[in-house]
Amino acid sequence: MNRVKLSEEEKQDIKYMRAAIAQAKKAYALGEVPIGCVIVYEGKIIGRGYNRRNTDKTPLAHAEITAIKKAGKYMKDWRLEGCKLYVTLEPCQMCSGAIVQARIPEVIMAAENPKAGCAGSVMDILNNPEFNHQVKVKKGVLGEECSALLKEFFVELRARNKAEKEQKGDSGE
Numbered sequence: 001m002n003r004v005k006l007s008e009e010e011k012q013d014i015k016y017m018r019a020a021i022a023q024a025k026k027a028y029a030l031g032e033v034p035i036g037c038v039i040v041y042e043g044k045i046i047g048r049g050y051n052r053r054n055t056d057k058t059p060l061a062h063a064e065i066t067a068i069k070k071a072g073k074y075m076k077d078w079r080l081e082g083c084k085l086y087v088t089l090e091p092c093q094m095c096s097g098a099i100v101q102a103r104i105p106e107v108i109m110a111a112e113n114p115k116a117g118c119a120g121s122v123m124d125i126l127n128n129p130e131f132n133h134q135v136k137v138k139k140g141v142l143g144e145e146c147s148a149l150l151k152e153f154f155v156e157l158r159a160r161n162k163a164e165k166e167q168k169g170d171s172g173e
Helices: 008-029 063-075 093-101 143-170
Strands: 036-042 044-050 084-091 106-111 136-139
Touching: 008 036, 008 044, 008 063, 008 084, 008 106, 008 143, 036 063, 036 093, 044 063, 063 084, 063 093, 084 143
Parallel strands: 084 106, 106 136
Antiparallel strands: 036 044, 036 084
């Protein structure tokens, strides 16, 4: 078997993306879309977050927003210069805007989001030259694993929704 030797940077990216996946699994356990995020500064995770929109009843409860808030408290600053953000799904417009505002220099993402991604899929907020800050983006780190987790979640959700609909139909409601 031909094994590819990974660089230290690739090993670190996989290590921290696994930590983001662990966050995504927390969201999954709550019945939330499994998206997770960690922010790393000088080799240490300083912010963690996972999707909690339904749980917290707010559209602001995205994994990246939670992680950015926690990292800001750790840094005692709104600027997260020198940090790397790892996320299991390409950031949306809100999260991409927050990443730019926080001056995060690098985003490492797993799966692309062709319906709502703003790191190049639908639009590229992270690298818009009109803004005063652009973000280095690395795509595809453990992308297949994160895509499979999301697919599994949505298959289960559709089955659950179908069963609930059929149950309501059977009960005469």
